Amino acid sequence: MADSLIRIINLWILFPIGLFFRLVLIFSILLIIRRLYVYGKKRSKVAVVVLGDVGRSPRMSYHSVSLASHGFDVTLVGYAGSVPHPLVLESKNIRLQFVKEAHVTRGMPRIFAYFYKVVTQSVYLLWTMVVQVSATEYILVQNPPCIPSLAICCFLSVWNGSKLIIDWHNYGYSILALSLGENHPMVKIAKWYEEIFGQLSSGNLCVTKAMQEHLFNKWNISADVMHDRAASIFRKLDNEERHKLFLRLGQDYPEFVASGKGESRFTHIGELGVSMKNDRPAILISSTSWTEDEDFSVLLEALQYYEENTSFDLPNILCVITGKGPQKSYYQKQIAAKNWKRVKIITPWLEASDYPKLLGSADLGVSLHTSSSGLDLPMKVVDMFGSSLPVAAVNFNCLSELVQHDVNGFVFENSAELSKQLVNVFSDFPQDTTTLNRLSEEVEKFRNIPWNEAWDKNVLPLFKR
Ligand SMILES: *[C@@H]1O[C@H](CO)[C@@H](O)[C@H](O)[C@H]1NC(C)=O
Ligand SMILES: *[C@@H]1O[C@H](CO)[C@@H](O)[C@H](O)[C@H]1NC(C)=O
Numbered sequence: 084m085a086d087s088l089i090r091i092i093n094l095w096i097l098f099p100i101g102l103f104f105r106l107v108l109i110f111s112i113l114l115i116i117r118r119l120y121v122y123g124k125k126r127s128k129v130a131v132v133v134l135g136d137v138g139r140s141p142r143m144s145y146h147s148v149s150l151a152s153h154g155f156d157v158t159l160v161g162y163a164g165s166v167p168h169p170l171v172l173e174s175k176n177i178r179l180q181f182v183k184e185a186h187v188t189r190g191m192p193r194i195f196a197y198f199y200k201v202v203t204q205s206v207y208l209l210w211t212m213v214v215q216v217s218a219t220e221y222i223l224v225q226n227p228p229c230i231p232s233l234a235i236c237c238f239l240s241v242w243n244g245s246k247l248i249i250d251w252h253n254y255g256y257s258i259l260a261l262s263l264g265e266n267h268p269m270v271k272i273a274k275w276y277e278e279i280f281g282q283l284s285s286g287n288l289c290v291t292k293a294m295q296e297h298l299f300n301k302w303n304i305s306a307d308v309m310h311d312r313a314a315s316i317f318r319k320l321d322n323e324e325r326h327k328l329f330l331r332l333g334q335d336y337p338e339f340v341a342s343g344k345g346e347s348r349f350t351h352i353g354e355l356g357v358s359m360k361n362d363r364p365a366i367l368i369s370s371t372s373w374t375e376d377e378d379f380s381v382l383l384e385a386l387q388y389y390e391e392n393t394s395f396d397l398p399n400i401l402c403v404i405t406g407k408g409p410q411k412s413y414y415q416k417q418i419a420a421k422n423w424k425r426v427k428i429i430t431p432w433l434e435a436s437d438y439p440k441l442l443g444s445a446d447l448g449v450s451l452h453t454s455s456s457g458l459d460l461p462m463k464v465v466d467m468f469g470s471s472l473p474v475a476a477v478n479f480n481c482l483s484e485l486v487q488h489d490v491n492g493f494v495f496e497n498s499a500e501l502s503k504q505l506v507n508v509f510s511d512f513p514q515d516t517t518t519l520n521r522l523s524e525e526v527e528k529f530r531n532i533p534w535n536e537a538w539d540k541n542v543l544p545l546f547k548r
């Protein structure tokens with residue numbers, strides 16, 4: 084009896100414990116050998132990892148370019164798709180390494196599809212990082228997406244003795260909460276996962292001061308703030324460039340050309356070259372993802388008030404809205420039903436290179452972005468500022484880090500406020516553009532702080548021993 088009890092204890096308790104410690108010991112020895120082996124091979128090398136289209140990850144591309152310019156050997160890891168940034172392609176110190184993207188087949192149950200995707204994506208990323216990327220001194224990873232990249236990069240950093248640096252653009256769990264609701268168990272797991280791996284990193288970056296405070300207060304993670312900057316293709320166009328753009332867009336969208344004369348509605352050619360017309364409509368531009376968290380009806384309603392306002396003799400507005408998304412056709416129907424005289428809305432499909440040009444030719448930008456976490460800033464406002472374009476933006480938690488009301492743009496809470504701002508700013512347009520010019524000068528100041536200077540101050544120290 085006692086004999087068999089001892090045998091059971093031995094077999095089911097002591098043996099597994101012993102085995103566990105032996106495995107830990109073997110792993111530790113392997114780890115030490117491994118680290119001695121890679122020591123020296125990985126100096127000044129950085130893997131920059133983003134589980135997203137590399138060409139659509141401007142911030143990670145700029146990090147790579149800045150690292151390369153400071154003599155680091157950079158491997159930029161991400162999905163293939165659109166053309167990567169020209170500076171990335173030009174740099175001799177940057178190597179691109181694409182990861183295969185996991186896809187789920189249609190008809191799989193949702194929860195199963197999710198796990199299937201996480202597992203296959205982990206395998207693909209691990210394979211790429213182990214087989215195709217040489218050992219590096221640092222791993223800089225973008226978050227979100229955090230599943231599975233944070234865990235994989237964290238594991239690799241332990242295994243290879245690399246330092247893990249996380250660039251927080253937002254929280255993955257807060258994006259998940261948009262579709263599942265805050266109290267969903269998956270959201271709780273994702274939050275916990277982000278917290279754990281966030282704390283295991285050896286350095287952190289984030290996009291706003293509000294996020295810096297949040298990371299520190301909630302999770303005891305200290306991060307450096309690196310605000311986003313627009314790419315250099317964003318700039319104000321001169322009259323001649325605008326003229327060309329309007330004529331070209333006019334081939335598909337007659338709103339840009341004067342009827343019958345084959346000339347643009349905004350510009351005319353005189354003896355002194357191209358000048359802007361005195362009776363031109365104001366160009367209002369917005370890009371939206373047409374999702375529920377960007378409530379387009381606010382802008383539509385504000386324009387309705389503008390259209391119906393009889394107190395002033397207001398100029399016409401051409402409102403250009405770019406972007407693709409689920410609610411686009413729903414709103415297109417509503418727009419088509421409006422029989423407005425003053426306001427025209429078009430939702431063109433623009434070539435990637437035409438979007439910056441149109442921003443550089445517009446009079447006012449509109450942002451309807453509200454953040455899922457309230458802690459990240461809309462990139463489209465950064466791009467508008469890059470084009471010296473003042474912005475009317477819907478208010479949320481940390482917007483003031485970017486847009487200051489009546490300084491470099493307007494902040495509104497609802498459609499009534501937005502329409503009031505439109506009426507005020509355009510009431511004597513285009514004869515009197517004092518307010519727009521004043522805001523634009525202030526925007527210019529933001530534009531003139533170069534990325535490199537801020538990067539050297541805020542980010543470089545993380546990569547120095
Ligand atoms: C990590 O280690 C593997 C081998 O275990 C090596 O092949 C790989 O290059 C290393 N990767 C990084 C990113 O350090
Ligand atoms: C917060 O982190 C620091 C080191 O980064 C550590 O010394 C400190 O104990 C942590 N505080 C809490 C409350 O976990």
Ligand SMILES: *[C@@H]1O[C@H](CO)[C@@H](O)[C@H](O)[C@H]1NC(C)=O
Pocket residue numbers: 391392393394395502503504506507
């Ligand atoms: C027109 O707009 C101005 C400024 O927002 C407002 O004071 C006025 O009441 C509006 N008039 C009408 C008829 O809506």
